[in-house]
Amino acid sequence: MSTPTAPPGPKHLLPSLYGYFRQPLAYYQKLLARHGQPFSVPFPLGGRMAVTGCPLHIGRIFKGGPGLYRSVDASAGMFYGEQSLLSLDGEAHARLRRALMAPVLRQPAQAAGLMRDAALRLGGERAPGTVFDMLDLGRSITLDVILRTVFGMIDALEQREFSAAIHGLQGTIGFMAVFVKGLRRDWGEWSPWGRFVRARARCYALIEARMAASRAAGESAEANVLAYWVGLRDEAGQPVLSDAQIRDNLLTLLFAGHDSTAVALAWCVYWTHREPGVLLALRDELRDYAETLDIGLLERTPYLDAVCWEALRMHPVAPGVARRLNRTLDLGERRVPEGDVVMACIDLVSHDPALYADPGCFRPERFLARDYSPTELIPFGGGERRCPGAALAFMELRVVLATLVAAFRWTLAEPGPVKPAWSHGIRRPATGVRMAVDGHRSQKSP
Template identity: 35%
Template sequence: MNALPPGPRWLRPLNFFQAGLTPPAPVLARLAARYGDPFRVSYFSRPVTFTGNPEALRAIYTASPDCFDVWGGGFIEPVFGATSVVVISGDRHRQDRNILAPAFTGPALRADGETMAAVAEEKMAQVDVGQPFRMLDVTQRITLDIMIRVVFGMQDAARITRTRAAVLELIESLHVILFLFPSARRVLGGHGPWARNQRAVDALSALLREQMRERRASAALGADLLGRMLAARYDDGAAMDDAQILDQLRGLLFAGHEATATVLAWIFYWLACEPAVGARVAQEIADLGPAPAPEALAALPYLEVVCKECLRLYPPVVDPARVARAPFELLGYTIPAGEVLRASSALLHSRPELYPEPGRFRPERFLERKYSPFEYIPFGGGARRCLGAAFAMYELKVVVATILRRHSLRLLGAQPVAHARRALSLGPRGGIPMVVQRRRA
């Protein structure tokens, strides 16, 4: 078979900028409605095939990892660096995943649960009752401190404060132009978005190198993720060098901080918008008694499907791309070698035959049926599925339940909150304004 998927020869400039500067789902939905799924367009100056078809995803995710390379590493380098597990492929990708994976397993999660709950309590205690605040600001502070303490292993208050400031400056430096136009990555005499980004990268790297030097000088490297990377050895006996460790830490920081904070904010938004859902979650938490352990919070079934429904609507992994190393057969079409395949959660999660009324927030759908790994992909799939998926789900449930145990929240404003572009990620426009109505003892 040599047929190419149907689609427009070129993505119109308006659609290109819509997909780059706003959430891409509406553009993809229009193209799928006109051409079918999969469809093929010229995107970022090269052909790209998009699909949200479960059978196409099955073919992609069950294929050998050697069938594909990563595409777009250059575009996301300002966030993930050049050697993060997110952007590499082949044998080094496999080895790096094996090094990092144990930090996100069940035993490690249980050890991190107390930290997650304590940080959530601490940050919410800083919000005054009756005073408006942006929920996204709070969830970002929560997830950032969790990552600093759990992933970086930092406990010193002064260093946590310095690292927090460095991370926030790095995030603020990620101007969307740096992703759409890599040619804009020029220092220009110390001015402009790229110069600011590079200063932020250097400042954070200096703090992390300081932490690494102290760990190496100590008697024990530690069992957290940083300690694991310092102790790790590749198949040839070589250790991870500092540049690799820094890229991994930055990549995991972004995925575990910004993306998780955004989903958390959406969860609180929908719990406030849907009083019946919010009341059911609150009762489920209350039934655990006055001092539930983090594992008990993470095991709550209705809270879990609320998180799953938010992840369906706002997946943290959006349309990850692969490059076919050789011609790849896909539902009767042939994707030529060197061309790009994008598994689109936006297309998949809006298929009405899988998700009736796909635009509606309805957690019960996950109680009514079980979705396969090719029908529900908030964390991607196959050999490149997000390493921190279990960590993120655990964190979502522990943080939400910890906050709801003590805080009654109300949404401010009657207008629906729009999904908007935030540099490399997507998030709620306006940050979701809320108020704490009362705080329980």
């Protein structure tokens, strides 16, 4: 598939995968030092992948162009459904994306109150004197938020059922099935793919039941994302989205939005409690908020925002964003052949010492000292596929972190530094970030 003009880099797949999964950032930094950028590596699903962390190249990748890209994995629909945003390309993708941008995704401030309430309720369940796993707590909070904002689901029993189905589904997605297409066969419920298909069917059934309940209740379009999508009509009064489009994309939002935000939140809490100066500065900025928990007081909180950006920079949830080329693409002096994949490498650009001095140090102040452009700071990707949940996710990080810091007294219960580790296709803090509960501040109700 690849041609001799592919940018330089290692020839063989297995050593390259081994190097990458052992130490992703260090391995790519080594290749960058040896070959310059873009360098290229063999890609498990065919061809090679040109990798770059140069903001100029990233700008070119995000700019795209008509018909320039197609899905990296043509069979993505097997995971998320044929109608998922993640399975579509070109005009079909752009049209669906426009339709899917529900009000709460564009204006997430309207969900800030329920984010704060979820943080208070679920954070408050951790008893003084105990140690808990922040990633688990983050997952409970982000799932609660997504079930309410996206599905409008407030019934605790229904939430528990949904949560079990989603965790069941996530537990079935193995690394091998993502990269080895031959393993995607249903050989019954004991085979990995068979388990995945059955777990997904359980999620579909719950989503479809929720769609029927929303229709029966005549929920208003502003109520939640599902109600907005169900109620969308074209000029002739016909539904804009089919049931399959709604179902597949509800599952996509759950998949793309819940774990990623929980991981970012766990890193925010980790660094805030690891660096005493950061916690003090944050508490100082949040003094008034801690008194009243009035969401309006979080409108201008530069230090809180800087902490969240710095956590996303230090530990990008996705290592990079990749697109497969329909035509050759020039990145600087090098040419990436048609059919190969290009990756805007979030890891590399986030740790570029020319942009971020001492990139291994957690320094929120850097975001107060200067602005970073949309090609220098890219935890949510960019261009036509930039994360549509970015505004919601960032609002959630800010509100939940502020509320946890304001309402609870916790200390880090980790003996050493916490490292990122791969699990179920996503990088998480290896230990989950253990926190000890010292106490709750006088519990204030907003």
